[in-house]
Amino acid sequence: MLHKRSWAHMTRRVTGAGAVVEAAEDMRGGDTAWLDAAYSDTTLVTRIGTAHADLTAPGTVVPYGRWPTSSSTLPSLVVTMYRHAALADTSRLLVTTGTGYGTALACHRLGDAQVTSIDIDPYLVQTATDRLNDIGLRPHTTVCDITGELPADFDRIVSAVAVSTVPASWLTALRPGGRLVTAIAGTCLLVVADKTEDGGASGYVTPDKASFMATRAGDDYHPTLPVTDVWEKADGDGETITTSPYPLLYVPDSWDVQSNLHLKAPGIDHRIHQHDDGTVTLRMAHPDGSWARATAPSRHDAPTAVHQGGPRRLWELLEKIRDRLNTWGELPIHHARVTVAPDGRTTLSRGRWSATL
Template sequence: MDWEIHARRLADGHLRPESPWWKPIASTPRHLFVPNWWERGTGGRVARNGPADPSAWFKAAYRNQTLVTRIGADHADRVQPGTVVPYGRWPTSSSTLPSLMATMYRHAMLADGSRTLVTTGTGYGTALACRRLGDDQLVTSVDVDPYLVEVATDRLAGIGLHPRTGVCDITQTLPADVDRIVSTVSVRPVPASWLTALRPGGRLVTTITGTAIILVADKTPDGGARGFISSDQATFMRTRHGDDYDDAVAAAEVWKAADEDGERSVSRYPLTYVPDSWAVQATLELEAPGIEHRTEQHEDGGRTVWMAHPDGSWARASTTKARDLPTVHQGGSRRLWDLLTGILDRLIIGGELPVTGARVTITPDGQTTLSRGRWSTTL
């Protein structure tokens, strides 16, 4: 099959020809970086093998979508096709959708000669950076997973690209003296090691864990950085330091408690499922990180939403009719629904939440503060 036709169609569908990222996407065989992936199925994610079904392979690879390649410690390359992993385990590596890679690189403002450090994953994003910069040695690609680095290095070499690659925990010491850092894993806060690695005036682009916030900051003469929160959003997997996340699934006891009676009240706002609103979710995660959310639609038109935190705090809100104010039950050390209500108060009074358009200040030791007007929060 002619992959170039598919790659050009992918580029044409999301970028103008004059974009500096049109040619990298149009000239990179994405399918070679994702020969195996996990696809959503009934009861869990199913391992798919591209060469066994080239038509499905090309359809998946040249669609503007993220392809999950690793769940927990199970890489799709290393399991039998058709293997099913039940839902509930967290993905730990993927090939990011191409248009989002272009967005992250656009914010980084890569210029000819920019020494750029990127995260590896499948190697596809690394390939795009190499195509854009022209000189492979300008690109350094790192990942915490030795297998990912090894296989990505081989696949990059297979299409004639030879960036510097290495196994590295991106929250620790990085290869120094770079002009750009583009991270497609999320962090909280920005690691101080990034500021050490950046040249004066260098730029970092990343996301804040759990928020879909894209943070852009330029290194300042004092060794810190200043920047802004982008109007774009992106969700990336959070950094891990081993084969899997230490807290991959919320404690079962917390979710069990979320169905108890607890403290009962009636909300003054309509039923709110936090993930439905980017700004609400981002603000809540900034102020109370680690809350997980679930929802269920009932046949009678009602709905229930749950919130749970690993510290044992939980909240449940339910309606029997779509327009009813929900009945709320809360328990644990904090009242999660009350935290949400405070954020909704600010939204109603101000018309928007201050996270939109916030300024970013990072001290040389990595302390990261977002602020807008009288509002500020330090990660």
């Protein structure tokens, strides 16, 4: 088993948005907490916004609205992705860096000469390189935007960051017959696709689920949440007022529903509030100005009142997805085919259903 000690002291535990980021035990202090964390099958967040665990004092409060920007992915998921990649002994592999743990696993499987590890953050690349070197591993490492031009050509690309659509540069860098494995941003979908003769790729949505941080172009994510006045409108009377036949569903709690909704209308933000009397209110808002608010009293037999406004009816989009789920017992994203055009345009399809990213 590969030793994760080189990365353990950079881990932090995130207790929620705006919460305190707590330092892991210093491994020189003799406490074994770092070892337990390093060998646990869980994701260890190592950077929130621009604050990296190595460079942030214990007790630092992360401002509300800042999101994780780097982590050490849970080991079982890394191995699952490598299995989907169908690594051969001769495969030249491109992976994303993060803490470098996934890179270390790839080096163990293929040999470090066949592994290239990239990240957009210079500090992450340098730190991972140093720690990999400390344990005798010397893969190719470089600072690079994974959505742009890649540093070489590869037989396999395995991305532990999520993309909104497959970058055309991946298809250029993939050798004939090469394979890519990645997650789709905003969804739980993990896709596998093999390069085709026309320069595109063809594959499928795997049965496994994965949620990764999305790619970013700079040091942090640009604010993408709906502007304040959209949320203010979501507290007022709707242009459309209806009664929902369904019990309330907080969309982020249902990955399948959220995945389908994101494919239909990417960029929706969700909020939930439970009132003192037991009433629950859900709000949805989109940067285009669309919003929805649904309120259900604590009585289970009471109707759910829905207010909607803006250019689109977000709650109606959600209910169409729930209608399909109730009718067919599953959503079409499961077992969907994936077709990637040479320009990177990515389409998911199953039967008469399709969605282009």
